[in-house]
Amino acid sequence: MANRESRRARVRDSSQDRWLSRIPNTPSRSSKSAVGPLPTLAQTRLMLAAEELRSLSTVRDYTHDVEMKHVVLIISVFLSALLTADAAPIVFIVRHAEKTATGGNDPDLSVAGQKRAEALARILKDSQITTVFVTEFKRTQETAAPTAKEARLNPIVVPANDVAGMAAKVRALDGNALVVGHGNTIPELMKALGIATPIAIPENDYSEIFVVLLHDPPQLFRLHYPF
Numbered sequence: 001m002a003n004r005e006s007r008r009a010r011v012r013d014s015s016q017d018r019w020l021s022r023i024p025n026t027p028s029r030s031s032k033s034a035v036g037p038l039p040t041l042a043q044t045r046l047m048l049a050a051e052e053l054r055s056l057s058t059v060r061d062y063t064h065d066v067e068m069k070h071v072v073l074i075i076s077v078f079l080s081a082l083l084t085a086d087a088a089p090i091v092f093i094v095r096h097a098e099k100t101a102t103g104g105n106d107p108d109l110s111v112a113g114q115k116r117a118e119a120l121a122r123i124l125k126d127s128q129i130t131t132v133f134v135t136e137f138k139r140t141q142e143t144a145a146p147t148a149k150e151a152r153l154n155p156i157v158v159p160a161n162d163v164a165g166m167a168a169k170v171r172a173l174d175g176n177a178l179v180v181g182h183g184n185t186i187p188e189l190m191k192a193l194g195i196a197t198p199i200a201i202p203e204n205d206y207s208e209i210f211v212v213l214l215h216d217p218p219q220l221f222r223l224h225y226p227f
Contacts, residue, residue, distance in 0.1 A: 089173040093210040095183050096139040109142045119225055121146035130175030135160035140180040147178055160185055167192035195220050
C-alpha cells in the first residue's frame with residue numbers, strides 16, 4: 001500500500017510540475033524557488049490555467065484521480081492570473097453549501113456543507129476579497145463565514161428575492177467580492193449582470209464557483225470545487 005501511494009504521489013507531483021512549467025515565468029515545485037506572486041501576466045497564462053481547470057472539471061472521482069491540494073493550487077494560480085492580468089473587479093458567485101434536512105426553510109449547513117465552506121475559504125484566500133454578500137438565510141451566511149473571517153469582513157445581507165438590488169451592488173463594486181446565493185437566484189443574478197450564457201443549477205449540485213470579471217460586457221469563468 002505504501003509503495004502504491006508513493007507511486008501515485010510521484011505521478012501526481014510530476015503532472016503538477018509539467019503543468020506549472022507551461023506557465024511562463026512560473027517555476028515548478030521541483031525548482032529551488034517556490035511559486036510566488038506572478039508578474040504581469042499575458043492572456044496566454046490565463047488561458048492555460050482555464051484549460052487545465054476545464055479538464056479537471058470533468059474528473060469526479062477526486063479521491064483517486066486528483067487530490068484536493070493539487071486542484072486548489074491550480075485554482076490559486078488561475079485566480080492569481082486574473083488578479084494580476086486584469087484591473088476589473090472580480091465577483092465570485094457560489095450557491096450555499098450543503099444543508100441539513102432539518103430546520104424548516106432556514107436550515108444550517110450539514111457536515112459536508114461546513115467542509116465545503118472551509119474549502120471555499122482556502123480557494124479564495126489570496127483573492128483580495130473586499131466585500132461579502134449573503135442573503136437572510138443561515139445557509140448562505142454559514143457558507144460565507146470562513147471566507148469572511150479570513151478576510152476580516154462583515155458580510156452584507158441582501159434579501160434573496162432582491163436580485164436587482166444585488167446586481168446593482170455588484171456593478172458598483174470597486175474591489176473583489178464573494179456573493180453566496182441560492183440555486184434559483186444565481187441564474188437571475190447572472191442574467192441581471194449581463195451574462196449571456198444561460199445558467200442552470202441542479203437541485204443537488206453545489207459544485208460550481210462562478211467567476212465574473214466585471215467588464216463591459218462581463219466575462220464568465222466556471223470553476224469547480226475539488227470534490
